Amino acid sequence: MNRNQVLPQVELSADLSALRRVDFCAPQSYLGGGFLKIPDLPRLAQEASKVEAGDGFEWNAKTYFVDSPGSEPHQILQLGLKGRLHMICQRCLQDCPVDLSEERQFVMVATEALADAYPIEDDELEPIVASQHFDLLSLIEDEILLSLPLIPKHPEGACQAHASSFGDAKTGADALEKPENPFNILKNMKKSS
């Protein structure tokens, strides 16, 4: 029998303290969503160069069970994240909006050992250890942090390199004095012809 038809579906509370303690061992599935402001995510707040109105992340989460031959049904968590924060652009060194939109899927396992043993070829499903007081807020924050660009930048052409954006100011000055790369000259000639 399909377990999803038997189990009650419970709405996940968007309340921050409730999100820190979600019972993923209870015989029920969850559905919910909400909006997290940057200050609600202290580790992410450390990465933000400034906070503008509207900065933050919409999240939605859903759990369901899939049958697994020879073992207990697996509980799957689907997590969607969409939002914006501001970081320092590494080209112009000004604030730069970073938009993220991520979909993640997790499979819940009973123990840390089972999570470590989970087949890594299945990169679509990341194992997480289910508990009666699972910190879903931390997981959301982890996934946003993992999705941040290593080198945040405005779109190509949208800003000018700051003189000291790569190392010391001398690098910028050198770049200006350097004769133009012949390949670039060729490219420009092609463009204008």
Ligand SMILES: [Zn+2]
């Ligand atoms: Zn920039």
